[in-house]
Amino acid sequence: MSLQTAERRVRVELGERSYDVVIGDGVRHLLSTSLPDSARRCVIVTQHGIDWAVDPGLPSETFYIGDGEKAKSLQTIEELCRGFAQFGLTRADVVIAVGGGVVTDTAGFAASCYHRGVAVVNVATTLLGQVDAAIGGKTAVNLPEGKNLVGAFWQPYAVLCDTETLATLPEREVRSGSGEMAKYAFLGVDGLETLPPVEQVARCCALKAEVVSGDEREGGRRLILNYGHTLAHALEAAGFAGEGPGKAGVDLRHGEAVAIGIVYAARLAERLGRIDAARVARHLEVVHAYGLDDRLPLGVVTEDLLVAMGRDKKATAGLTFVLDGPDGVEVVRDLSPALIADVIEEMRSE
Ligand SMILES: NC(=O)c1ccc[n+]([C@@H]2O[C@H](COP(=O)([O-])OP(=O)(O)OC[C@H]3O[C@@H](n4cnc5c(N)ncnc54)[C@H](O)[C@@H]3O)[C@@H](O)[C@H]2O)c1
Numbered sequence: 001m002s003l004q005t006a007e008r009r010v011r012v013e014l015g016e017r018s019y020d021v022v023i024g025d026g027v028r029h030l031l032s033t034s035l036p037d038s039a040r041r042c043v044i045v046t047q048h049g050i051d052w053a054v055d056p057g058l059p060s061e062t063f064y065i066g067d068g069e070k071a072k073s074l075q076t077i078e079e080l081c082r083g084f085a086q087f088g089l090t091r092a093d094v095v096i097a098v099g100g101g102v103v104t105d106t107a108g109f110a111a112s113c114y115h116r117g118v119a120v121v122n123v124a125t126t127l128l129g130q131v132d133a134a135i136g137g138k139t140a141v142n143l144p145e146g147k148n149l150v151g152a153f154w155q156p157y158a159v160l161c162d163t164e165t166l167a168t169l170p171e172r173e174v175r176s177g178s179g180e181m182a183k184y185a186f187l188g189v190d191g192l193e194t195l196p197p198v199e200q201v202a203r204c205c206a207l208k209a210e211v212v213s214g215d216e217r218e219g220g221r222r223l224i225l226n227y228g229h230t231l232a233h234a235l236e237a238a239g240f241a242g243e244g245p246g247k248a249g250v251d252l253r254h255g256e257a258v259a260i261g262i263v264y265a266a267r268l269a270e271r272l273g274r275i276d277a278a279r280v281a282r283h284l285e286v287v288h289a290y291g292l293d294d295r296l297p298l299g300v301v302t303e304d305l306l307v308a309m310g311r312d313k314k315a316t317a318g319l320t321f322v323l324d325g326p327d328g329v330e331v332v333r334d335l336s337p338a339l340i341a342d343v344i345e346e347m348r349s350e
């Protein structure tokens with residue numbers, strides 16, 4: 001099978017857990033050569049509606065999980081692991097995740113605990129998955145008490161970002177992935193939005209790989225990948241973003257909330273004298289280039305966001321943000337709630 005374009009290859013350097021991320025049209029066809037030599041059989045975890053067949057070249061069984069955050073549950077983990085056991089998957093075999101972040105987070109966590117850990121290969125089929133979720137080894141499922149509360153760091157054996165699969169991705173999902181992508185324009189990928197599409201994905205992967213290599217367990221620098229996410233997580237926690245109809249008729253997808261969060265972080269950084277107006281304008285330029293909105297929808301309640309931010313897992317002291325500045329993007333702690341509220345008010349749609 002010949003590839004339509006030359007693929008890009010990015011290495012995530014993590015000692016004996018190092019692996020390649022391959023990006024390009026048709027790279028799913030490299031699957032059979034991207035599996036551990038020890039594997040004699042494999043399981044494929046995917047969802048209905050993802051019509052991109054993969055050929056692992058080994059005996060396999062396919063498991064379909066449900067759609068959306070509700071599928072990221074301990075019940076799904078139990079069902080998958082029981083299915084793996086009934087199929088006879090051994091510790092030397094491999095789990096193949098074909099899908100977006102919901103599939104790779106869930107299959108990855110199942111792989112991390114089945115037989116105390118089996119290899120997982122991610123075939124990422126959403127833009128968000130390709131530039132973020134499939135790389136870096138964070139796996140998790142949700143509890144009724146909160147998102148991603150039960151999980152493990154479990155690095156994949158390989159990641160295939162097949163850009164051809166994006167052809168069938170619904171428009172809203174493309175937009176959500178674009179919001180996640182936009183953050184990389186401020187983490188070191190200059191002129192991101194002007195690059196050819198496959199190159200954009202590759203550059204984002206390279207940046208994520210570099211950050212993960214330096215801080216696998218998010219003890220420090222990896223936190224910069226949360227750029228735009230303090231407000232985005234607050235919008236999600238307060239019910240204005242996530243899946244389906246949100247509170248007050250506000251219905252933002254994760255990446256759409258991140259896009260607003262990036263612009264918000266820029267405005268906050270400007271108010272703190274960390275960046276100038278031209279840098280804020282650059283944030284707007286990137287967000288608009290991806291067809292994303294930079295304004296908070298009208299129904300969003302500032303007080304609800306402040307309460308949600310106080311509960312953010314990085315809020316060890318005061319309110320914490322990842323902000324741009326003279327030395328690039330960094331974590332800034334202990335911000336005043338009054339200033340935060342003021343900048344939120346400034347960001348409303350007229
Ligand atoms: N582990 C991490 O580091 C990390 C990082 C970011 C996000 N996440 C997680 O990722 C999840 C969101 O992932 P997502 O945005 O990829 O959403 P998703 O996995 O829910 O996929 C969105 C929708 O697109 C469908 N789909 C996937 N590929 C398709 C294709 N090629 N063609 C047509 N339809 C397709 C899916 O079936 C689903 O309905 C969240 O649960 C989030 O917590 C994890």
Ligand SMILES: [Zn+2]
Binds near residue numbers: 229254258
């Ligand atoms: Zn995100």
